[in-house]
Amino acid sequence: MTLTAPAPSRLWSPDRRWPTTGILLLVTLFAFEAMGVGTAMPTMVRELKGEALYAWPFLANLAASVIATVFSGRLSDRRGPKLPILIGVVLFLVGLVVAGVAGTMTVLLVGRVLQGFGVGFLIVAIYVLIARAYPESDRPAVFGALSAAWVVPSLVGPAVAGWATEHLTWRLVFIGIIPLVLIGIVLLVPVLKGLPPHDATPPQRKYLPLAAVAAGLGVASLSWALQHRTWWLLAVALVLLAPALRILLPKGTLLARRGLPVTILARGLLAGTFFAVESFVPLTLTVVHGYSPLAAGIPLTLSALGWAGASMWASRHPKIERHTLVRTGFLFTAAGMAAVTFIAPSWGPAWLTPVLWGIAGAGMGMATSSVGVLMMAASPEEDRGFNSAALQISDMLFCATMIGLGGVVVVATAPTAGVVVLNLSMAALAVVGAVLTGPRMRATLES
Numbered sequence: 001m002t003l004t005a006p007a008p009s010r011l012w013s014p015d016r017r018w019p020t021t022g023i024l025l026l027v028t029l030f031a032f033e034a035m036g037v038g039t040a041m042p043t044m045v046r047e048l049k050g051e052a053l054y055a056w057p058f059l060a061n062l063a064a065s066v067i068a069t070v071f072s073g074r075l076s077d078r079r080g081p082k083l084p085i086l087i088g089v090v091l092f093l094v095g096l097v098v099a100g101v102a103g104t105m106t107v108l109l110v111g112r113v114l115q116g117f118g119v120g121f122l123i124v125a126i127y128v129l130i131a132r133a134y135p136e137s138d139r140p141a142v143f144g145a146l147s148a149a150w151v152v153p154s155l156v157g158p159a160v161a162g163w164a165t166e167h168l169t170w171r172l173v174f175i176g177i178i179p180l181v182l183i184g185i186v187l188l189v190p191v192l193k194g195l196p197p198h199d200a201t202p203p204q205r206k207y208l209p210l211a212a213v214a215a216g217l218g219v220a221s222l223s224w225a226l227q228h229r230t231w232w233l234l235a236v237a238l239v240l241l242a243p244a245l246r247i248l249l250p251k252g253t254l255l256a257r258r259g260l261p262v263t264i265l266a267r268g269l270l271a272g273t274f275f276a277v278e279s280f281v282p283l284t285l286t287v288v289h290g291y292s293p294l295a296a297g298i299p300l301t302l303s304a305l306g307w308a309g310a311s312m313w314a315s316r317h318p319k320i321e322r323h324t325l326v327r328t329g330f331l332f333t334a335a336g337m338a339a340v341t342f343i344a345p346s347w348g349p350a351w352l353t354p355v356l357w358g359i360a361g362a363g364m365g366m367a368t369s370s371v372g373v374l375m376m377a378a379s380p381e382e383d384r385g386f387n388s389a390a391l392q393i394s395d396m397l398f399c400a401t402m403i404g405l406g407g408v409v410v411v412a413t414a415p416t417a418g419v420v421v422l423n424l425s426m427a428a429l430a431v432v433g434a435v436l437t438g439p440r441m442r443a444t445l446e447s
Contacts, residue, residue, distance in 0.1 A: 019133060020142075022187030023126055024149045029177050029184065030119050031153035033096075036161030040170040047170070050105030055224065060109050061116035063220035066396055068120025070212035070248060073389030074205075076128040077382055080198030084125035084385075089185045092118025093178060100174035111174070120392075127388035131376050133191050137318060139376055143369035144315025147307060154304035158297075202382040211247035214240045215393060219400050226404020229411075241397070249390050256436045260378040260387065264394050266326055267371045269433040270333065272398030273426040274364050276406040277337045278303065281357060283410075284343060284419050289350040302354040303361030310365030322370040322377075326437045329367025334430035336360025341423040344416045402426065 037057070045054050068091075072084040091114050099111025130142050164172045218240030225234035245254070252261040278300065285296040310332075314325050336359040342348045343356075372391070379387040406426075410418035 016134075018187045019191035020145070022184045022191075023129070023142075024145055025180060025184040025187065026122065026126070027146055027149040028153060029180055030122070031150045032160075033115070033173070033177060035153045035158055036173040039158040039161040040165040040173045043165050043170045044108065045105065048102065048105045048108060050108070053105050053109075055227070056105075056109055057112040059220040059224055061112040062223065062396065062400070063216040064113045064116025065120040065216075066219050066393060067212045067216035068117040069124050069389040069392045070208060070215065072121040072124040073385035073387075074202070074208060076125050076385030076388070077202035078198075080195060081125040081128040081132060081385075082192045082195060084121045085129065085185075085188065085192065088118045088121030088125060089181065090118070091115075091121060093181060094118075096174040096178050096181070100171045123392060124385060124388045127372070127376070127391075128384045129188075129191070129195075131379070131381075131384050132195055136377065139373050140318045140322070140369065141315040143372040144311040144365075146372070147311035147365055147369045151304050151308040154300070202386065205247065205386075207247055211244040214244040215248055215397075218244060219393075219396055222397075223400040223404055226401070227407050229408060245393075245397075248393055250387065253390070253394070260375065262436055263371060263374045263378065264387070264390050266330075266433055266437050267368065267375075267391050268394035268398030269429060270330070270364060270367050270371070271395045272402035273337065273430045273433070274333055274360060275399050276402035277340065277360070277423050277426050278357070279403050279406060280410060280419055280422065281340060281353065283415070284340075285350060285353065287415055288344065288346055289348075291350070299353045299357040302358035303364075306358040306361035307365035310362035311369045312365075314366050314369055322374050323437055325370040326367045326374070327434050329363040329365070329370070330430050330434035330437060332363025332366065333360045334363075334427045334434065336363060337423050337430060338427040341420050341427075344419040344423070346416070 041054070041057065044057075045051050050056075068088075072088065075084045075087075095111045095114030095116075095118055097111075098114060099108055102108040102111055130139060134142050161170075161173050164170070164176070218237045221233050221237035221240065224230065225237055250261045250264055251257070253264045256262045256265050281299055282296040285291040285299070310329075314320070336356050339356040339359070340353060343350045343353050375387055375391055376384065406422045409422050409425075413421070
């Protein structure tokens with residue numbers, strides 16, 4: 001029997017080369033900015049005398065991103081992706097300038113809010129652009145490439161930002177990427193100009209703007225409440241989120257209803273469980289095993305490489321059913337999370353952590369890109385923006401919840417015991433995700 005090699009993707013054919021480059025460049029820059037800000041933030045707040053407001057640049061950015069994803073989805077469904085992409089680029093660029101020249105924490109917060117709005121608008125509109133500009137057969141390759149676009153920032157972003165902050169100025173974390181953002185949008189101009197007229201009419205959705213604001217404030221409040229164990233604020237967050245999510249997510253999402261709802265839920269379960277465990281891997285290696293910060297970061301590097309490699313492998317095998325890849329990805333991630341539990345005790349084989357966490361990263365690479373493909377396949381043109389926004393909201397909501405709960409568990413107990421409980425809980429939840437993404441997710445393509 002003769003094996004047939006996978007057909008080459010048309011992402012890099014002459015008519016697609018520059019749009020593909022523009023999309024990937026923009027996503028890479030978003031990732032670099034996100035990674036770099038975390039590294040440079042201690043220096044920023046110290047110089048601006050804003051130590052008491054340390055968490056606010058992150059929370060303000062998160063709230064703005066949630067709100068903008070909703071508005072971008074609605075605008076994309078009504079007008080197509082061109083206008084929200086242009087709005088997003090302008091807001092992101094202005095935010096970079098404002099944060100880069102900030103002389104006070106207030107100005108820095110304004111810049112971070114503008115950046116959050118910009119990224120929120122752009123990410124959703126880019127998803128819609130992919131659906132408009134690339135045929136369904138090429139979408140696995142596009143989403144695989146998007147996943148891979150986070151790898152270089154994950155590997156070099158913190159180091160570059162740290163070097164620039166120490167030897168030059170933290171302001172370069174913002175100002176330095178402006179020329180590359182401009183190049184990215186210039187590369188997208190031809191494909192934006194060539195898009196066919198948008199004539200889809202999205203369904204009416206009442207109270208969408210109000211729900212967007214409530215969700216943004218709710219997710220940020222949830223994150224703060226769990227990290228600081230402020231229980232009255234947690235109640236406020238739940239009051240804001242409960243009605244908002246009924247409007248912003250497909251009906252039945254949190255109940256894992258078959259088809260599109262469980263697909264949206266899968267994105268949140270993947271992101272929430274993985275990043276909750278990853279947040280405490282360096283802590284375990286430094287506190288329990290005495291690793292240096294540099295050595296403790298190596299597993300995260302291996303995870304990023306596994307994520308990119310698996311996503312690219314999945315993109316080159318379009319004949320494998322995407323729901324199968326999602327289920328397999330959940331199982332790989334669950335295995336990695338359960339396995340790193342063994343490094344929590346002082347006698348654990350800490351030297352195995354990079355390999356174990358690389359397995360978890362490979363699972364994420366297989367699954368997350370496939371979730372994006374399945375979501376697009378189940379989205380009619382008039383709902384692509386809404387569903388893309390729902391995917392992002394699910395991601396951010398579960399990340400804020402799981403990471404926050406992880407902090408509560410670890411702080412409330414001894415580090416080793418807390419990490420064991422957290423890792424096993426997240427692994428069990430990932431197994432639940434694998435069970436849900438069998439026949440239930442298969443209905444996505446059938447609906």
